[in-house]
Amino acid sequence: MNPAMNESSHTPPLVEISGLCKWFGEFSALYDINLQVNSGERVVVCGPSGSGKSTMIRCINQLEEHQAGTIKVDGREVMPGMKQIEEVRRDVGMVFQSFNLFPHLTVVENLTIGPIRNKLVSKTEATERAMHYLERVHIAEQADKYPPQLSGGQQQRVAIARSLCLQPKIMLFDEPTSALDPEMIAGVLDVMIELAEGGMTMICVTHEMGFARRVADRIVFMDFGEIVEVAEPETFFNSPRTERAKLFLSQLLGH
Amino acid sequence: MSIDTTSDNNPVERRQRPLEGFHWGDFMRNARQVGSAVLTFMVIGWLIWRGAAAMEYNWQWYRVHPFFYRIVDGEFIWGPLYWGLLETLKLAIVSGILAILIGFITAFARMSNSRGGGLIATWYLEAIRNTPLLVQLFLFYFVLAPIFGIDRFWSGVLCLAFFEGSFAAEIIRGGIQGVDRGQFEASDSVGLTVKNKYRYIIVPQAMPLILPPLTGLLISLIKHSAIVSVIAVSELTTTGLNLISDTFMAFEIWFIIAGIYLVLTISLSMAVGQLEKKMNVARKSNNT
Numbered sequence: 064m065n066p067a068m069n070e071s072s073h074t075p076p077l078v079e080i081s082g083l084c085k086w087f088g089e090f091s092a093l094y095d096i097n098l099q100v101n102s103g104e105r106v107v108v109c110g111p112s113g114s115g116k117s118t119m120i121r122c123i124n125q126l127e128e129h130q131a132g133t134i135k136v137d138g139r140e141v142m143p144g145m146k147q148i149e150e151v152r153r154d155v156g157m158v159f160q161s162f163n164l165f166p167h168l169t170v171v172e173n174l175t176i177g178p179i180r181n182k183l184v185s186k187t188e189a190t191e192r193a194m195h196y197l198e199r200v201h202i203a204e205q206a207d208k209y210p211p212q213l214s215g216g217q218q219q220r221v222a223i224a225r226s227l228c229l230q231p232k233i234m235l236f237d238e239p240t241s242a243l244d245p246e247m248i249a250g251v252l253d254v255m256i257e258l259a260e261g262g263m264t265m266i267c268v269t270h271e272m273g274f275a276r277r278v279a280d281r282i283v284f285m286d287f288g289e290i291v292e293v294a295e296p297e298t299f300f301n302s303p304r305t306e307r308a309k310l311f312l313s314q315l316l317g318h
Numbered sequence: 319m320s321i322d323t324t325s326d327n328n329p330v331e332r333r334q335r336p337l338e339g340f341h342w343g344d345f346m347r348n349a350r351q352v353g354s355a356v357l358t359f360m361v362i363g364w365l366i367w368r369g370a371a372a373m374e375y376n377w378q379w380y381r382v383h384p385f386f387y388r389i390v391d392g393e394f395i396w397g398p399l400y401w402g403l404l405e406t407l408k409l410a411i412v413s414g415i416l417a418i419l420i421g422f423i424t425a426f427a428r429m430s431n432s433r434g435g436g437l438i439a440t441w442y443l444e445a446i447r448n449t450p451l452l453v454q455l456f457l458f459y460f461v462l463a464p465i466f467g468i469d470r471f472w473s474g475v476l477c478l479a480f481f482e483g484s485f486a487a488e489i490i491r492g493g494i495q496g497v498d499r500g501q502f503e504a505s506d507s508v509g510l511t512v513k514n515k516y517r518y519i520i521v522p523q524a525m526p527l528i529l530p531p532l533t534g535l536l537i538s539l540i541k542h543s544a545i546v547s548v549i550a551v552s553e554l555t556t557t558g559l560n561l562i563s564d565t566f567m568a569f570e571i572w573f574i575i576a577g578i579y580l581v582l583t584i585s586l587s588m589a590v591g592q593l594e595k596k597m598n599v600a601r602k603s604n605n606t
Contacts, residue, residue, distance in 0.1 A: 126503050153509035163504035167522050176518060177508035229508060 075138055077102045077233055077264055078123060083132035085118060092118045094288045096132065100233070100266060105259050107275040107296075108268045110285035111311060116268040119285070120235045123266075124148075124155040137232055153181060156226030160238040162218040164210035170197070170221050171206040174228045181229075189228070196224040200254045216247030220254050227258075234258065236267040272315060276300060284308045375569060382570055385561060402557030403578060409474060409553055410540045416479035417539065418532070421486025426516075428491060439487070446484040451545060454481060459549045474546035474553075482539045489535060493528035494520060526597055533590040537583045544579070554578060 076099040083096035093115045100106050108116045121127040123134060128143035135141070141151050165173050174193035178184050184192065197203040200220040210218055219239055226234060236255065240248045252274050259265055259278040269275065275282060275296055282299040284292040286307045292299065303309050370377070385399045424442060427435035446454070458477040459470065468476070497520050505515040547555040558575040562568050 124507060126506060149509045149511055152507055155507075157507040159500060159504065159507075161500050163498075163500035165501065165504065165519055165523075177510065180514045180518060181509050181511075225508065 079135040107279040108283045114285040115288040156231035156234040233264040402554040405553040413475045413478035417482040420483030424487035425490040489531045493524035
Protein backbone atom coordinates (compact mmCIF):
# COMPACT_ATOMS: atom_id res chain seq x y z
CA MET A 64 0.00 0.00 0.00
CA ASN A 65 2.89 2.39 0.72
CA PRO A 66 4.59 3.07 -2.62
CA ALA A 67 7.89 3.80 -0.92
CA MET A 68 7.81 0.36 0.66
CA ASN A 69 7.08 -1.39 -2.61
CA GLU A 70 9.93 0.43 -4.24
CA SER A 71 12.33 -0.40 -1.48
CA SER A 72 11.72 -4.10 -1.94
CA HIS A 73 13.58 -4.13 -5.23
CA THR A 74 16.02 -1.21 -4.96
CA PRO A 75 19.24 -1.66 -2.98
CA PRO A 76 19.26 -0.11 0.50
CA LEU A 77 20.42 3.50 0.76
CA VAL A 78 22.65 2.77 3.71
CA GLU A 79 24.07 -0.68 4.26
CA ILE A 80 26.21 -1.34 7.31
CA SER A 81 27.63 -4.80 7.84
CA GLY A 82 30.04 -6.14 10.43
CA LEU A 83 30.99 -2.61 11.50
CA CYS A 84 33.54 -2.43 14.34
CA LYS A 85 35.20 0.59 15.87
CA TRP A 86 37.70 0.91 18.66
CA PHE A 87 38.96 3.96 20.51
CA GLY A 88 42.33 2.56 21.49
CA GLU A 89 41.52 -0.60 23.45
CA PHE A 90 37.91 0.39 24.03
CA SER A 91 35.42 -1.22 21.69
CA ALA A 92 32.93 1.51 20.75
CA LEU A 93 31.02 -0.47 18.16
CA TYR A 94 30.94 -4.23 17.72
CA ASP A 95 29.54 -6.09 14.73
CA ILE A 96 26.88 -3.56 13.70
CA ASN A 97 24.57 -4.67 10.91
CA LEU A 98 21.89 -2.27 9.68
CA GLN A 99 20.15 -1.54 6.41
CA VAL A 100 18.15 1.60 5.79
CA ASN A 101 16.00 1.76 2.68
CA SER A 102 15.11 4.87 0.74
CA GLY A 103 12.26 6.74 2.42
CA GLU A 104 12.65 4.88 5.68
CA ARG A 105 12.79 6.61 9.08
CA VAL A 106 14.93 4.90 11.68
CA VAL A 107 15.22 6.07 15.27
CA VAL A 108 18.28 4.94 17.22
CA CYS A 109 17.99 4.95 20.98
CA GLY A 110 19.84 3.55 23.94
CA PRO A 111 21.69 4.60 27.08
CA SER A 112 24.45 7.16 26.82
CA GLY A 113 27.78 5.69 25.77
CA SER A 114 26.06 2.91 23.86
CA GLY A 115 27.61 3.97 20.53
CA LYS A 116 24.55 5.54 18.87
CA SER A 117 26.31 8.73 17.83
CA THR A 118 29.49 6.94 16.88
CA MET A 119 27.52 4.65 14.56
CA ILE A 120 25.87 7.44 12.59
CA ARG A 121 29.09 9.46 12.55
CA CYS A 122 30.77 6.54 10.80
CA ILE A 123 28.27 6.82 7.94
CA ASN A 124 29.78 10.11 6.73
CA GLN A 125 33.22 9.27 8.14
CA LEU A 126 33.38 11.89 10.87
CA GLU A 127 34.60 8.82 12.72
CA GLU A 128 36.76 6.24 11.01
CA HIS A 129 35.84 2.59 11.45
CA GLN A 130 38.36 -0.23 11.64
CA ALA A 131 36.41 -3.23 10.39
CA GLY A 132 33.29 -3.99 8.40
CA THR A 133 31.78 -2.16 5.45
CA ILE A 134 29.52 0.86 5.08
CA LYS A 135 27.81 1.55 1.78
CA VAL A 136 25.95 4.76 1.03
CA ASP A 137 23.81 4.59 -2.10
CA GLY A 138 25.81 1.59 -3.29
CA ARG A 139 29.17 3.27 -2.76
CA GLU A 140 31.52 1.98 -0.09
CA VAL A 141 32.90 4.58 2.31
CA MET A 142 36.32 3.90 3.75
CA PRO A 143 38.70 5.73 6.08
CA GLY A 144 41.02 8.01 4.11
CA MET A 145 39.08 7.70 0.86
CA LYS A 146 39.68 10.44 -1.70
CA GLN A 147 36.15 11.39 -2.74
CA ILE A 148 34.68 11.45 0.76
CA GLU A 149 33.32 14.97 0.06
CA GLU A 150 31.02 13.57 -2.63
CA VAL A 151 29.56 11.07 -0.17
CA ARG A 152 29.16 13.72 2.50
CA ARG A 153 27.14 15.93 0.13
CA ASP A 154 24.62 13.09 -0.11
CA VAL A 155 24.47 12.70 3.67
CA GLY A 156 23.05 15.64 5.62
CA MET A 157 24.00 15.84 9.26
CA VAL A 158 22.47 17.76 12.18
CA PHE A 159 24.55 18.01 15.35
CA GLN A 160 23.56 18.23 18.99
CA SER A 161 25.39 21.57 19.33
CA PHE A 162 24.16 22.98 15.96
CA ASN A 163 27.71 23.86 14.81
CA LEU A 164 26.58 26.76 12.65
CA PHE A 165 29.37 28.96 11.30
CA PRO A 166 29.21 31.95 13.67
CA HIS A 167 31.12 34.35 11.40
CA LEU A 168 28.66 33.91 8.51
CA THR A 169 25.05 35.09 8.25
CA VAL A 170 22.26 32.55 8.30
CA VAL A 171 21.87 32.66 4.53
CA GLU A 172 25.65 32.40 4.04
CA ASN A 173 25.65 29.35 6.32
CA LEU A 174 23.20 27.76 3.92
CA THR A 175 24.88 28.75 0.68
CA ILE A 176 28.54 28.13 1.50
CA GLY A 177 28.31 24.39 0.86
CA PRO A 178 26.51 24.55 -2.50
CA ILE A 179 28.59 27.52 -3.74
CA ARG A 180 32.04 26.34 -2.66
CA ASN A 181 31.36 22.79 -3.79
CA LYS A 182 30.52 24.35 -7.17
CA LEU A 183 27.14 22.64 -7.29
CA VAL A 184 25.13 25.74 -8.28
CA SER A 185 25.52 29.44 -9.02
CA LYS A 186 25.35 32.01 -6.25
CA THR A 187 21.87 33.27 -7.15
CA GLU A 188 20.52 29.76 -7.38
CA ALA A 189 22.09 28.84 -4.07
CA THR A 190 20.50 31.88 -2.42
CA GLU A 191 17.09 31.02 -3.89
CA ARG A 192 17.45 27.48 -2.65
CA ALA A 193 18.53 28.72 0.78
CA MET A 194 15.48 30.98 1.07
CA HIS A 195 13.25 28.10 0.02
CA TYR A 196 14.58 25.85 2.78
CA LEU A 197 14.55 28.67 5.34
CA GLU A 198 10.85 29.04 4.63
CA ARG A 199 10.40 25.32 5.06
CA VAL A 200 11.90 25.52 8.55
CA HIS A 201 9.78 28.66 9.27
CA ILE A 202 12.67 31.04 9.80
CA ALA A 203 13.03 33.02 6.53
CA GLU A 204 12.82 36.37 8.33
CA GLN A 205 16.14 35.66 10.12
CA ALA A 206 18.13 35.19 6.92
CA ASP A 207 20.49 38.13 7.38
CA LYS A 208 21.20 37.65 11.09
CA TYR A 209 24.22 35.90 12.53
CA PRO A 210 23.75 32.55 14.32
CA PRO A 211 24.61 33.84 17.82
CA GLN A 212 21.68 36.26 17.52
CA LEU A 213 19.22 33.36 17.26
CA SER A 214 17.75 31.15 19.96
CA GLY A 215 18.88 27.56 20.22
CA GLY A 216 15.75 26.24 18.55
CA GLN A 217 16.11 28.68 15.67
CA GLN A 218 19.78 27.77 15.28
CA GLN A 219 18.95 24.09 15.09
CA ARG A 220 16.32 24.75 12.42
CA VAL A 221 18.93 26.74 10.45
CA ALA A 222 21.27 23.77 10.80
CA ILE A 223 18.59 21.47 9.37
CA ALA A 224 18.07 23.88 6.46
CA ARG A 225 21.84 24.03 5.88
CA SER A 226 21.94 20.27 5.43
CA LEU A 227 18.87 20.28 3.18
CA CYS A 228 20.48 22.85 0.87
CA LEU A 229 22.81 20.14 -0.42
CA GLN A 230 19.68 18.12 -1.29
CA PRO A 231 20.97 15.03 0.49
CA LYS A 232 19.63 11.54 -0.05
CA ILE A 233 19.59 10.87 3.67
CA MET A 234 19.58 12.97 6.84
CA LEU A 235 21.39 12.00 10.02
CA PHE A 236 20.29 13.58 13.30
CA ASP A 237 22.65 13.33 16.27
CA GLU A 238 20.51 14.14 19.32
CA PRO A 239 19.18 17.33 17.70
CA THR A 240 17.08 18.42 20.69
CA SER A 241 19.34 17.44 23.58
CA ALA A 242 21.00 20.84 23.89
CA LEU A 243 17.77 22.84 23.67
CA ASP A 244 15.68 24.53 26.33
CA PRO A 245 12.38 22.67 26.79
CA GLU A 246 10.29 25.38 25.14
CA MET A 247 12.44 25.21 21.99
CA ILE A 248 12.15 21.47 21.38
CA ALA A 249 8.69 21.43 19.82
CA GLY A 250 9.62 23.75 16.95
CA VAL A 251 12.56 21.55 15.95
CA LEU A 252 10.58 18.32 16.24
CA ASP A 253 7.79 19.82 14.09
CA VAL A 254 10.30 20.53 11.33
CA MET A 255 11.65 16.98 11.61
CA ILE A 256 8.15 15.53 11.44
CA GLU A 257 7.35 17.61 8.34
CA LEU A 258 10.59 16.38 6.80
CA ALA A 259 9.71 12.77 7.57
CA GLU A 260 6.24 13.16 6.14
CA GLY A 261 7.81 14.65 3.00
CA GLY A 262 9.48 11.27 2.42
CA MET A 263 13.05 12.07 3.53
CA THR A 264 15.17 9.10 4.55
CA MET A 265 16.26 9.72 8.14
CA ILE A 266 18.34 8.16 10.87
CA CYS A 267 17.73 9.94 14.18
CA VAL A 268 19.57 9.42 17.41
CA THR A 269 17.16 10.86 19.94
CA HIS A 270 15.62 10.49 23.35
CA GLU A 271 12.31 12.00 22.17
CA MET A 272 10.17 8.90 22.43
CA GLY A 273 6.98 10.72 21.38
CA PHE A 274 8.70 11.65 18.14
CA ALA A 275 9.99 8.10 17.71
CA ARG A 276 6.51 6.64 18.18
CA ARG A 277 5.05 9.07 15.68
CA VAL A 278 7.47 8.95 12.73
CA ALA A 279 9.74 5.93 13.07
CA ASP A 280 9.35 2.93 10.81
CA ARG A 281 11.82 1.06 12.97
CA ILE A 282 13.46 1.56 16.35
CA VAL A 283 17.05 0.44 16.75
CA PHE A 284 18.00 -0.12 20.37
CA MET A 285 21.73 -0.09 21.15
CA ASP A 286 23.63 -0.90 24.32
CA PHE A 287 27.37 -1.42 25.00
CA GLY A 288 28.27 -0.79 21.35
CA GLU A 289 25.93 -3.42 19.95
CA ILE A 290 22.53 -3.41 18.34
CA VAL A 291 20.37 -5.25 20.85
CA GLU A 292 16.95 -5.01 19.32
CA VAL A 293 15.33 -3.77 16.12
CA ALA A 294 11.55 -3.48 16.08
CA GLU A 295 8.61 -1.42 14.94
CA PRO A 296 7.77 1.33 17.44
CA GLU A 297 4.51 -0.29 18.53
CA THR A 298 6.24 -3.57 19.37
CA PHE A 299 9.29 -1.94 20.90
CA PHE A 300 7.43 0.30 23.30
CA ASN A 301 4.68 -2.12 24.25
CA SER A 302 6.51 -5.41 24.41
CA PRO A 303 10.30 -5.17 24.14
CA ARG A 304 11.89 -8.57 23.72
CA THR A 305 15.15 -8.04 25.61
CA GLU A 306 15.72 -7.35 29.28
CA ARG A 307 18.07 -4.50 28.47
CA ALA A 308 15.45 -2.72 26.40
CA LYS A 309 12.89 -3.23 29.15
CA LEU A 310 15.25 -1.72 31.70
CA PHE A 311 16.03 1.23 29.41
CA LEU A 312 12.36 1.94 28.75
CA SER A 313 11.45 1.70 32.42
CA GLN A 314 14.18 4.22 33.28
CA LEU A 315 13.03 6.50 30.48
CA LEU A 316 9.30 6.39 31.13
CA GLY A 317 9.36 5.56 34.82
CA HIS A 318 8.70 9.05 36.09
CA MET B 319 18.36 50.98 49.58
CA SER B 320 14.82 49.94 48.94
CA ILE B 321 13.46 48.50 45.76
CA ASP B 322 11.43 51.06 43.91
CA THR B 323 8.03 49.63 43.14
CA THR B 324 5.95 52.78 43.38
CA SER B 325 6.71 54.70 40.20
CA ASP B 326 6.45 52.05 37.54
CA ASN B 327 5.61 48.42 37.32
CA ASN B 328 7.32 47.84 33.99
CA PRO B 329 9.76 44.96 34.71
CA VAL B 330 12.06 45.89 31.81
CA GLU B 331 12.57 49.42 33.13
CA ARG B 332 13.13 48.19 36.64
CA ARG B 333 16.20 46.34 35.44
CA GLN B 334 17.95 49.63 34.60
CA ARG B 335 20.12 51.38 37.17
CA PRO B 336 21.37 54.98 36.78
CA LEU B 337 25.13 55.30 36.36
CA GLU B 338 26.93 56.70 39.37
CA GLY B 339 28.64 60.08 38.87
CA PHE B 340 32.01 61.38 40.09
CA HIS B 341 33.44 59.50 43.03
CA TRP B 342 35.96 61.43 45.17
CA GLY B 343 37.58 58.34 46.77
CA ASP B 344 38.21 56.63 43.40
CA PHE B 345 39.72 59.83 42.04
CA MET B 346 42.13 60.21 44.96
CA ARG B 347 43.22 56.57 44.72
CA ASN B 348 44.04 56.96 41.00
CA ALA B 349 45.80 60.27 41.59
CA ARG B 350 48.03 58.75 44.29
CA GLN B 351 49.02 55.84 42.03
CA VAL B 352 49.79 58.01 38.99
CA GLY B 353 51.68 60.40 41.25
CA SER B 354 53.93 57.70 42.68
CA ALA B 355 54.71 56.41 39.16
CA VAL B 356 55.71 59.91 38.03
CA LEU B 357 57.85 60.32 41.14
CA THR B 358 59.68 57.03 40.42
CA PHE B 359 60.54 58.14 36.88
CA MET B 360 61.72 61.51 38.16
CA VAL B 361 64.06 59.84 40.63
CA ILE B 362 65.54 57.59 37.91
CA GLY B 363 65.94 60.58 35.59
CA TRP B 364 67.67 62.57 38.31
CA LEU B 365 70.06 59.67 39.05
CA ILE B 366 71.05 59.47 35.37
CA TRP B 367 71.51 63.23 35.14
CA ARG B 368 73.59 63.33 38.31
CA GLY B 369 75.71 60.33 37.24
CA ALA B 370 76.40 61.96 33.88
CA ALA B 371 77.24 65.22 35.62
CA ALA B 372 79.68 63.37 37.90
CA MET B 373 81.32 61.91 34.76
CA GLU B 374 81.46 65.46 33.47
CA TYR B 375 79.52 64.26 30.40
CA ASN B 376 78.94 67.08 27.96
CA TRP B 377 75.28 66.88 26.86
CA GLN B 378 74.91 68.26 23.35
CA TRP B 379 71.21 67.86 22.52
CA TYR B 380 71.40 70.96 20.30
CA ARG B 381 73.57 68.98 17.82
CA VAL B 382 70.98 66.24 17.43
CA HIS B 383 68.43 67.56 14.97
CA PRO B 384 70.70 67.42 11.85
CA PHE B 385 70.81 63.64 12.32
CA PHE B 386 67.12 63.70 11.29
CA TYR B 387 67.16 66.43 8.61
CA ARG B 388 69.09 69.48 7.49
CA ILE B 389 68.16 72.49 5.45
CA VAL B 390 71.05 73.59 3.25
CA ASP B 391 70.48 76.65 1.05
CA GLY B 392 66.74 76.30 1.46
CA GLU B 393 66.95 72.67 0.34
CA PHE B 394 65.56 69.95 2.58
CA ILE B 395 67.93 67.00 3.12
CA TRP B 396 67.05 63.88 5.11
CA GLY B 397 69.61 62.90 7.74
CA PRO B 398 71.16 59.49 8.48
CA LEU B 399 68.62 58.54 11.17
CA TYR B 400 65.82 58.87 8.61
CA TRP B 401 67.56 56.52 6.19
CA GLY B 402 68.34 54.11 8.99
CA LEU B 403 64.72 54.12 10.10
CA LEU B 404 63.59 53.50 6.52
CA GLU B 405 65.94 50.53 6.23
CA THR B 406 64.69 49.13 9.54
CA LEU B 407 61.09 49.46 8.35
CA LYS B 408 61.94 47.76 5.06
CA LEU B 409 63.69 44.97 6.96
CA ALA B 410 60.80 44.54 9.41
CA ILE B 411 58.03 44.62 6.80
CA VAL B 412 59.67 42.19 4.37
CA SER B 413 60.76 39.74 7.06
CA GLY B 414 57.41 40.13 8.88
CA ILE B 415 55.45 39.11 5.79
CA LEU B 416 57.86 36.22 5.14
CA ALA B 417 57.65 35.14 8.80
CA ILE B 418 53.84 34.94 8.67
CA LEU B 419 54.00 32.97 5.41
CA ILE B 420 56.58 30.58 6.86
CA GLY B 421 54.44 30.34 9.99
CA PHE B 422 51.32 29.28 8.08
CA ILE B 423 53.21 26.78 5.92
CA THR B 424 54.96 25.24 8.93
CA ALA B 425 51.78 25.15 11.01
CA PHE B 426 49.88 23.32 8.29
CA ALA B 427 52.81 21.00 7.64
CA ARG B 428 52.86 20.09 11.33
CA MET B 429 49.12 19.50 11.48
CA SER B 430 48.95 17.54 8.22
CA ASN B 431 48.85 13.78 7.98
CA SER B 432 52.03 13.85 5.91
CA ARG B 433 54.89 12.26 7.84
CA GLY B 434 57.56 14.01 5.77
CA GLY B 435 56.02 17.45 6.12
CA GLY B 436 55.56 16.98 9.83
CA LEU B 437 59.16 15.86 10.33
CA ILE B 438 60.62 18.74 8.32
CA ALA B 439 58.47 21.24 10.24
CA THR B 440 59.44 19.78 13.61
CA TRP B 441 63.15 19.74 12.81
CA TYR B 442 62.98 23.32 11.56
CA LEU B 443 61.21 24.49 14.73
CA GLU B 444 63.56 22.65 17.06
CA ALA B 445 66.71 23.80 15.23
CA ILE B 446 65.69 27.46 15.09
CA ARG B 447 64.29 27.72 18.57
CA ASN B 448 67.19 26.00 20.26
CA THR B 449 70.09 27.97 18.76
CA PRO B 450 70.97 31.61 19.43
CA LEU B 451 69.73 34.17 16.91
CA LEU B 452 73.20 35.68 16.67
CA VAL B 453 74.71 32.32 15.69
CA GLN B 454 71.97 31.82 13.10
CA LEU B 455 72.76 35.23 11.65
CA PHE B 456 76.47 34.37 11.34
CA LEU B 457 75.56 31.05 9.74
CA PHE B 458 73.33 32.83 7.23
CA TYR B 459 75.80 35.58 6.45
CA PHE B 460 79.13 33.74 6.45
CA VAL B 461 78.01 30.28 5.24
CA LEU B 462 74.71 30.34 3.35
CA ALA B 463 75.01 33.82 1.80
CA PRO B 464 78.22 33.07 -0.17
CA ILE B 465 76.86 29.66 -1.21
CA PHE B 466 73.58 31.02 -2.55
CA GLY B 467 74.91 34.46 -3.51
CA ILE B 468 72.60 36.63 -1.38
CA ASP B 469 73.57 40.07 -0.10
CA ARG B 470 73.71 41.26 3.52
CA PHE B 471 70.20 42.81 3.49
CA TRP B 472 68.58 39.57 2.34
CA SER B 473 70.72 37.54 4.73
CA GLY B 474 69.28 39.67 7.52
CA VAL B 475 65.73 39.42 6.17
CA LEU B 476 65.84 35.64 5.74
CA CYS B 477 67.45 35.06 9.12
CA LEU B 478 64.82 37.18 10.91
CA ALA B 479 62.00 35.62 8.86
CA PHE B 480 63.00 32.06 9.68
CA PHE B 481 63.59 32.92 13.34
CA GLU B 482 60.27 34.70 13.91
CA GLY B 483 58.52 32.29 11.53
CA SER B 484 59.20 29.43 13.92
CA PHE B 485 57.33 31.29 16.68
CA ALA B 486 54.59 32.38 14.27
CA ALA B 487 54.06 28.72 13.36
CA GLU B 488 53.23 27.78 16.94
CA ILE B 489 50.95 30.81 17.37
CA ILE B 490 49.05 29.94 14.20
CA ARG B 491 48.82 26.27 15.11
CA GLY B 492 47.48 27.21 18.54
CA GLY B 493 44.88 29.53 17.00
CA ILE B 494 43.65 26.90 14.57
CA GLN B 495 43.46 24.24 17.25
CA GLY B 496 41.53 26.72 19.39
CA VAL B 497 38.63 26.67 16.92
CA ASP B 498 35.79 24.48 18.15
CA ARG B 499 35.94 20.89 16.87
CA GLY B 500 32.31 21.15 15.82
CA GLN B 501 33.29 23.71 13.19
CA PHE B 502 35.61 21.19 11.54
CA GLU B 503 32.90 18.53 11.64
CA ALA B 504 30.24 20.87 10.27
CA SER B 505 32.55 21.91 7.41
CA ASP B 506 33.14 18.24 6.63
CA SER B 507 29.46 17.41 6.81
CA VAL B 508 28.55 20.01 4.16
CA GLY B 509 31.13 18.44 1.89
CA LEU B 510 33.73 21.22 1.85
CA THR B 511 37.18 20.21 0.62
CA VAL B 512 40.09 20.53 3.03
CA LYS B 513 41.27 23.72 1.31
CA ASN B 514 37.84 25.40 1.43
CA LYS B 515 37.28 24.26 5.00
CA TYR B 516 40.36 26.12 6.21
CA ARG B 517 39.96 29.10 3.89
CA TYR B 518 36.32 29.94 4.56
CA ILE B 519 35.55 28.42 7.96
CA ILE B 520 38.55 27.67 10.16
CA VAL B 521 41.14 30.40 9.49
CA PRO B 522 38.62 33.29 9.69
CA GLN B 523 37.59 32.03 13.12
CA ALA B 524 41.19 31.46 14.20
CA MET B 525 42.23 35.04 13.34
CA PRO B 526 40.91 36.67 16.54
CA LEU B 527 42.93 34.09 18.50
CA ILE B 528 46.04 34.52 16.36
CA LEU B 529 46.16 38.30 16.05
CA PRO B 530 47.12 39.41 19.59
CA PRO B 531 50.12 37.08 20.01
CA LEU B 532 51.12 37.73 16.39
CA THR B 533 51.32 41.45 17.17
CA GLY B 534 53.68 40.66 20.01
CA LEU B 535 55.74 38.68 17.54
CA LEU B 536 55.92 41.53 15.03
CA ILE B 537 56.98 43.89 17.81
CA SER B 538 59.75 41.53 18.85
CA LEU B 539 60.72 41.26 15.18
CA ILE B 540 61.22 45.05 15.00
CA LYS B 541 63.36 44.84 18.12
CA HIS B 542 65.33 41.82 16.94
CA SER B 543 66.02 43.58 13.65
CA ALA B 544 68.67 45.58 15.56
CA ILE B 545 70.82 42.45 15.63
CA VAL B 546 71.55 42.65 11.90
CA SER B 547 73.79 45.62 12.72
CA VAL B 548 76.49 43.01 13.40
CA ILE B 549 76.59 42.20 9.68
CA ALA B 550 76.51 45.95 8.94
CA VAL B 551 73.10 46.20 7.28
CA SER B 552 72.64 49.98 7.29
CA GLU B 553 69.56 50.05 9.51
CA LEU B 554 68.77 52.16 12.56
CA THR B 555 71.17 50.58 15.05
CA THR B 556 74.06 50.52 12.56
CA THR B 557 73.35 54.18 11.79
CA GLY B 558 73.47 54.93 15.51
CA LEU B 559 76.82 53.13 15.89
CA ASN B 560 78.26 55.05 12.95
CA LEU B 561 77.01 58.40 14.30
CA ILE B 562 78.55 57.69 17.71
CA SER B 563 81.93 56.85 16.19
CA ASP B 564 81.76 60.17 14.31
CA THR B 565 80.50 62.41 17.11
CA PHE B 566 81.13 60.58 20.42
CA MET B 567 77.61 61.59 21.53
CA ALA B 568 76.84 58.11 22.87
CA PHE B 569 74.27 59.12 25.52
CA GLU B 570 72.10 61.28 23.27
CA ILE B 571 72.18 58.92 20.32
CA TRP B 572 71.35 55.76 22.27
CA PHE B 573 68.41 57.57 23.91
CA ILE B 574 67.21 58.67 20.47
CA ILE B 575 67.59 55.20 18.93
CA ALA B 576 65.70 53.62 21.83
CA GLY B 577 63.02 56.32 21.51
CA ILE B 578 62.54 55.64 17.79
CA TYR B 579 62.15 51.89 18.41
CA LEU B 580 59.69 52.69 21.19
CA VAL B 581 57.60 54.92 18.91
CA LEU B 582 57.58 52.22 16.21
CA THR B 583 56.52 49.37 18.48
CA ILE B 584 53.96 51.34 20.47
CA SER B 585 52.26 52.71 17.37
CA LEU B 586 52.13 49.19 15.91
CA SER B 587 50.53 47.76 19.03
CA MET B 588 48.07 50.66 19.19
CA ALA B 589 47.09 50.17 15.54
CA VAL B 590 46.48 46.47 16.11
CA GLY B 591 44.59 47.30 19.31
CA GLN B 592 42.21 49.46 17.25
CA LEU B 593 41.81 46.66 14.71
CA GLU B 594 40.97 44.17 17.46
CA LYS B 595 38.48 46.59 18.95
CA LYS B 596 36.76 46.84 15.58
CA MET B 597 36.69 43.06 15.26
CA ASN B 598 35.27 42.73 18.77
CA VAL B 599 32.61 45.33 18.06
CA ALA B 600 31.64 43.42 14.93
CA ARG B 601 31.44 40.20 16.92
CA LYS B 602 29.56 41.75 19.80
CA SER B 603 26.95 43.23 17.49
CA ASN B 604 26.40 39.65 16.30
CA ASN B 605 25.60 38.59 19.80
CA THR B 606 22.92 41.13 20.62
